[in-house]
Amino acid sequence: IGTFEELFEVWTWTQLGTHAKPCAILNVRGFYDHLLAFLDHVVDEAFLKQVHRDMIVVADKPDVLLTALKSHQLPTETKWISKEER
Numbered sequence: 195i196g197t198f199e200e201l202f203e204v205w206t207w208t209q210l211g212t213h214a215k216p217c218a219i220l221n222v223r224g225f226y227d228h229l230l231a232f233l234d235h236v237v238d239e240a241f242l243k244q245v246h247r248d249m250i251v252v253a254d255k256p257d258v259l260l261t262a263l264k265s266h267q268l269p270t271e272t273k274w275i276s277k278e279e280r
Contacts, residue, residue: 198229208249208268216266218251220259226252245269 205217219226230252236242251266253259 205250209246214268216249216251216263216268218253218259218263220256221252221254224254 201217201219204215207213208215208217219230221227221230233242233247233250237244237247246269249268251259251262253262
């Protein structure tokens with residue numbers, strides 16, 4: 195459980211502006227596919243903004259992930275979903 199808690203904590207810090215670093219998941223052999231599908235479902239249900247979901251950089255190979263992290267631009271977006279966005 196600690197690994198998930200740490201991922202979500204660091205991701206939350208990014209969303210809140212505590213730091214300006216992207217979060218990353220090395221998704222070897224699709225290990226995190228179900229977690230990522232759940233996060234996409236959360237976006238579909240308007241519980242999370244797509245821009246915040248996109249803060250997590252995902253790749254299945256280390257070199258691809260490192261390249262993606264180097265070029266990743268964090269969004270400047272409000273934290274909350276307004277009633278109009280639902």
